[in-house]
Amino acid sequence: xxxxxxxxxxxxxxxxxxxxxxxxxxxxxxxxxxxxxxxxxxxxxxxxxxxxxxxxxxxxxxxxxxxxxxxxxxxxxxxxxxxxxxxxxxxxxxxxxxxxxxxxxxxxxxxxxxxxxxxxxxxxxxxxxxxxxxxxxxxxxxxxxxxxxxxxxxxxxxxxxxxxx
Amino acid sequence: xxxxxxxxxxxxxxxxxxxxxxxxxxxxxxxxxxxxxxxxxxxxxxxxxxxxxxxxxxxxxxxxxxxxxxxxxxxxxxxxxxxxxxxxxxxxxxxxxxxxxxxxxxxxxxxxxxxxxxxxxxxxxxxxxxxxxxxxxxxxxxxxxxxxxxxxxxxxxxxxxxxxxxxxxxxxxxxxxxxxxxxxxxxxxxxxxxxxxxxxxxxxxxxxxxxxxxxxxxxxxxxxxxxxxxxxxxxxxxxxxxxxxxxxxxxxxxxxxxxxxxxxxxxxxxxxxxxxxxxxxxxxxxxxxxxxxxxxxxxxxxxxxxxxxxxxxxxxxxxxxxxxxxxxxxxxxxxxxxxxxxxxxxxxxxxxxxxxxxxxxxxxxxxxxxxxxxxxxxxxxxxxxxxxxxxxxxxxxxxxxxxxxxxxxxxxxxxxxxxxxxxxxxxxxxxxxxxxxxxxxxxxxxxxxxxxxxxxxxxxxxxxxxxxxxxxxxxxxxxxxxxxxxxxxxxxxxxxxxxxxxxxxxxxxxx
Numbered sequence: 001x002x003x004x005x006x007x008x009x010x011x012x013x014x015x016x017x018x019x020x021x022x023x024x025x026x027x028x029x030x031x032x033x034x035x036x037x038x039x040x041x042x043x044x045x046x047x048x049x050x051x052x053x054x055x056x057x058x059x060x061x062x063x064x065x066x067x068x069x070x071x072x073x074x075x076x077x078x079x080x081x082x083x084x085x086x087x088x089x090x091x092x093x094x095x096x097x098x099x100x101x102x103x104x105x106x107x108x109x110x111x112x113x114x115x116x117x118x119x120x121x122x123x124x125x126x127x128x129x130x131x132x133x134x135x136x137x138x139x140x141x142x143x144x145x146x147x148x149x150x151x152x153x154x155x156x157x158x159x160x161x162x163x164x165x
Numbered sequence: 166x167x168x169x170x171x172x173x174x175x176x177x178x179x180x181x182x183x184x185x186x187x188x189x190x191x192x193x194x195x196x197x198x199x200x201x202x203x204x205x206x207x208x209x210x211x212x213x214x215x216x217x218x219x220x221x222x223x224x225x226x227x228x229x230x231x232x233x234x235x236x237x238x239x240x241x242x243x244x245x246x247x248x249x250x251x252x253x254x255x256x257x258x259x260x261x262x263x264x265x266x267x268x269x270x271x272x273x274x275x276x277x278x279x280x281x282x283x284x285x286x287x288x289x290x291x292x293x294x295x296x297x298x299x300x301x302x303x304x305x306x307x308x309x310x311x312x313x314x315x316x317x318x319x320x321x322x323x324x325x326x327x328x329x330x331x332x333x334x335x336x337x338x339x340x341x342x343x344x345x346x347x348x349x350x351x352x353x354x355x356x357x358x359x360x361x362x363x364x365x366x367x368x369x370x371x372x373x374x375x376x377x378x379x380x381x382x383x384x385x386x387x388x389x390x391x392x393x394x395x396x397x398x399x400x401x402x403x404x405x406x407x408x409x410x411x412x413x414x415x416x417x418x419x420x421x422x423x424x425x426x427x428x429x430x431x432x433x434x435x436x437x438x439x440x441x442x443x444x445x446x447x448x449x450x451x452x453x454x455x456x457x458x459x460x461x462x463x464x465x466x467x468x469x470x471x472x473x474x475x476x477x478x479x480x481x482x483x484x485x486x487x488x489x490x491x492x493x494x495x496x497x498x499x500x501x502x503x504x505x506x507x508x509x510x511x512x513x514x515x516x517x518x519x520x521x522x523x524x525x526x527x528x529x530x531x532x533x534x535x536x537x538x539x540x541x542x543x544x545x546x547x548x549x550x551x552x553x554x555x556x557x558x559x560x561x562x563x564x565x566x567x568x569x570x571x572x573x574x575x576x577x578x579x580x581x582x583x584x585x586x587x588x589x590x591x592x593x594x595x596x597x598x599x600x601x602x603x604x605x606x607x608x609x610x611x612x613x614x615x616x617x618x619x620x621x622x623x624x625x626x627x628x629x630x631x632x633x634x635x636x637x638x639x640x641x642x643x644x645x646x647x648x649x650x651x652x653x654x655x656x657x658x659x660x661x662x663x664x665x666x667x668x669x670x671x672x673x674x675x676x
Contacts, residue, residue, distance in 0.1 A: 005633035010618040014629035018637045025630045032627065037635050041522060041576060044631045046624075053628055055635060056578035058521045063581070064632065066622055068573040068588035070581070075636060102511040104545045108351070126348075129515055129545060132331065132399070133352055157517065 004078040009064060010071045060158070097140045099162040101155045105129030110151060117143045124162055125149060140164060166482050167191055167242045167266060171235040172210065174246030175225060176536030177552060178458070179206035182244050185474040194238040196231060198224035200544055205536050212238055220546050225249045228256050232263055242266035242481060244474075248548070251457040252279055268481040270380075270456045274431040278454040281325050282363055284431075288451045291430035293423055296442060296450040298365025306343040312364045313342055319367040322346055324353035324360075330400030331356040335367055368444050370602035373397065373452075374409055375440040376424035377465045379476055380433045381486045388421040389465050389473075390495045396590065398513050398606040403583060404590065405461040406500040407468050410561070410599030416447060427454060436462070436477050460503070460553065463532060467499035467557040498564040499557045502572065502587045506549040506580040509614065513583075515549040518542070521579035523551070526571040530557045530564075543580055551582065565591055586614050 002019035017024040023032045036043040040055040054065040055073070064073040076084070109126040112118055123135040124144075142164035149161045170186055171194040172179045179195065183206065186193045195210035198218050207213045214234035218224035225231075226249055235243055243260050245251035251269065254276035260267040269275070278284045282302060285295050297316060302325050303309050313320045313336060322345055324332030332353030334345035346362060354360035372395045380386035393409030394402045412420065424439035431454070438459050440452040462473050471488075480486065508516045523539040535552030543549055556571055558564030572588045590596050590610050622628060 003637055005636065007629040007632055009622070009625055009629060012621060012625065014626060016630050016633035018630075018633050023630050023634055025626050028626075030627060030630050032630050032634060034631060034634050034638065037638060039522065040578060040635075042631060042635050044627075044634070046627050051624060051627065051631065053631065054522065054576060054578055055632055056521075058518065058579045063578075064622075064628065065576075065578065066628060068569065068585060069617075069622060070585040071618060071622065073632065075632065102508060102514040103517060128355070133348060134512070134514055 006076040006078075006081055008074045008076075010073075096145060097142060097164040098160050099124065099136060099139060101127065101157055101159045101161055102136075103127070103129045103134075104155065104157050105134070106154050107149045107151060107161075108133065110147065110149060112144055112147075114144050114147055117141075127155070136161065138162075138164070166484075167478060169194065169238070169240045170242045170244050170268070170478070171196065171214075171231070171238060171240035172206070172244050172246065173225065173231045174244075174249055174251075175201055175204060175206050175547065177534045177550070178246040178248075178460075178536070180209040180536050181534050182246060182474050183209040185472055185478070189475065189478065191478065194234065194240050196225070196234050198546075200546055205538055205541070214238055221249065228253075228259060231256075232259060232265075235260075235265055236263065240265070242268055244268040244477070245457065247457050247460055252455070254279060266481050268435065268477050270431075270433050270435050270437060274433050274437075275456045277431045278456050279326065281323065281327075281453060284453060285451075287430055288427060291426055293427050293430070293451045294449065296365050296368065296452070299363050302361035302363050303346070306346040309336075309346045309362070309364055310339065310342045313339065316364075316366045319369070321365050321367040322349045322362050323365065324349065324357060325363055326357040326359040326361070327353055330397075332360075332362065333400050368442050368450070370604065371395075371442040371444055372409070372411055372601075373402075373440065373603050374412060374420065374443050374449065375438050375455075375459075376420055377459075377462070377473075378424050378428045378433070378437050378439060379473070379480070379486060380428055380435065380437070381480045382434055382483055383485045385486045385489075386425050386428050386433065387486060387488065387490045387493060388424050389469050389471065389493055391417065391420060392461055392464050394461060395601055395603050396596075396606055397603050398611075400603075402461065403503050403505070403606065404500065404587060405464050406498065406561070406564070407464045408495065408498065411443065411447070413447075416449075420449060423449075423451075427451060435480050436473055460550075461501050463534060463553060463555045464499045464501045467532065467555055468495045468497060469493060470496070497557055497559050498561040499555060500561075500564045500568050500591075501553055501555045502568060502591075503553055503583065504551045504575070504577070504587075505583045506543040506551050507583055508581040509583065509586045509611070510581075512611075515545070516543070516581040517545050517549070518580045520551070520577065522576050524576035525552065525554070526574035528571075530567050531555070531571050532557075551577065551580075562597075565597065586610065589614050589617060 002017045005016045007014045033045045043052050056063040062073050064071050105127040108128045112124050118138045120141050122138045124138050125136050127134045145165045146163040169192040172182050183193045193210040195207045195213040196216050197207050216224040216230045250256040254272040257267045257272040288295050299312050319337045322334045332349045334349045336342050336345045349362050350360040374391050376391050377389040392405050392407045394405045396404040427439045436458050438455040441449040442452050443449040506516045507513045519542050525533040532555040556564050556567040558567050572584050
């Protein structure tokens with residue numbers, strides 16, 4: 001029985017079909033033999049060559065670490081993809097850009113208020129973490145729809161701080 | 166020699182000091198906050214005393230607690246490491262008053278060098294060149310604006326009590342002076358409990374060159390060569406090396422002599438670092454003196470073959486320096502890369518979490534100083550440095566090659582790290598040719614690095630396939646549960662087939 005995976009490495013998509021007999025990438029059969037998988041640290045053989053990589057799945061965003069590089073990676077099974085397409089079809093189609101806290105910290109300044117229009121790259125608020133002030137900038141040009149941060153309030157990593165229209 | 170030392174620090178530096186003490190058969194006492202009860206530095210010592218508290222301000226920075234711990238444990242000396250109380254003159258004084266040995270310079274030297282304005286005045290007197298700047302702390306934003314108008318932009322605002330880039334701002338136009346001044350003040354107040362700020366002319370594209378000095382209690386002082394620390398982000402160093410490509414033997418001689426002069430001018434003892442800014446013409450200016458052991462001291466240890474902590478302990482015990490200046494022979498090249506838990510994509514923001522994997526590289530010429538082990542947590546309470554990776558080589562090229570290999574073999578997961586950007590920097594032609602300056606990481610590398618994601622990995626297709634295969638196997642494991650483990654074991658037949666596929670070509674060569 002074969003299973004299909006859609007693997008995106010920094011946005012580049014590869015469709016992989018895996019069965020116990022063979023592995024097919026983008027319609028092409030490849031010779032791959034997984035020699036070791038120690039908690040995401042893998043060694044595999046292809047032809048006479050050995051390759052190593054680490055698949056870091058400890059955060060919401062997964063990363064592929066290889067040869068001193070680190071790339072964001074997303075994995076979807078065939079089923080994930082169907083669910084996503086179904087969800088998209090039923091969605092109103094409205095998506096809002098947002099700013100999430102990249103780390104836990106303390107909000108020490110808020111430069112904008114709801115309704116303000118900001119340019120991409122403009123500092124929206126200042127987050128203090130590890131004794132450093134970090135400017136948090138707008139990811140897009142847009143109007144601020146919601147602010148979920150209060151002055152001197154502490155935030156956790158991943159908290160949504162600002163939502164844009 | 167001192168019999169028992171309390172190490173008033175945590176993390177890699179506490180571990181590093183404990184190691185040398187152990188080699189010298191000196192007993193060590195660790196101190197720890199509630200968060201650090203199971204930390205690596207506690208295990209590295211012979212005894213441990215709880216300080217309580219979570220943040221540094223509740224634990225490692227409380228002078229009374231540290232002194233009590235020393236007295237209670239019967240330690241005869243305190244090694245402050247770097248950061249925390251290491252450059253606190255009052256604490257150095259209190260240690261001596263309590264009848265203990267302070268493994269560091271005299272309180273008076275710390276005080277003078279710790280105040281940037283007093284240090285500038287003293288250096289000017291001692292004929293050590295300094296950068297043009299305001300001689301006293303600025304009273305308010307108006308004074309900052311006036312200085313900037315006088316000296317011309319760009320101007321650098323710095324915390325008088327500062328270090329490590331905290332409370333520091335580069336200002337390029339008049340309209341930004343006030344905002345930057347206030348931000349610097351706030352940061353300085355929060356970090357050092359002292360919000361005083363001074364200004365100086367900002368030197369464009371400077372190199373950061375520092376000289377390691379060591380002085381004993383008998384008036385002897387020597388230097389151990391320079392370190393180049395030009396690659397920084399947010400004014401904090403990430404890559405250091407020795408020797409510097411931009412320092413000629415002539416500059417080195419003057420630089421070393423000047424550093425020793427600076428140390429002697431403040432009655433220095435023990436290990437210290439004199440930092441200089443060098444402009445594009447090779448002129449250097451005194452920046453500041455760090456009156457402690459530096460984070461990057463291993464670089465000097467690797468090229469001199471000396472153990473600076475060992476030297477610190479002997480000097481603090483009252484012994485004269487074992488070497489004269491002529492006996493110091495620097496050899497080969499060493500590079501240090503600081504591995505921080507930071508997300509480069511998010512503008513070098515700290516990345517916190519558990520280190521689900523931490524396997525440092527090993528092999529000839531590689532040294533790793535770390536205060537963490539696999540499974541441990543990078544907490545938001547302390548510095549996000551995971552480790553310092555140092556490689557040595559007979560030439561700069563060899564040291565770079567070795568570092569690239571070491572970074573490729575460093576296995577970390579659970580947090581984002583500075584490994585990828587350091588790997589990128591070390592493989593760049595700018596780094597190889599030595600054509601860089603202190604603003605380079607943000608100005609050049611950060612952008613190029615962001616674009617690097619557009620370039621596929623070598624064999625990316627194969628990697629994608631292997632990832633899918635690996636996930637399918639783990640999914641099968643989860644589906645079958647622990648009792649189904651056997652199902653995943655590779656059959657012996659399959660293994661034999663792999664072995665044959667891998668080994669035959671080699672065998673036929675050797676026969």
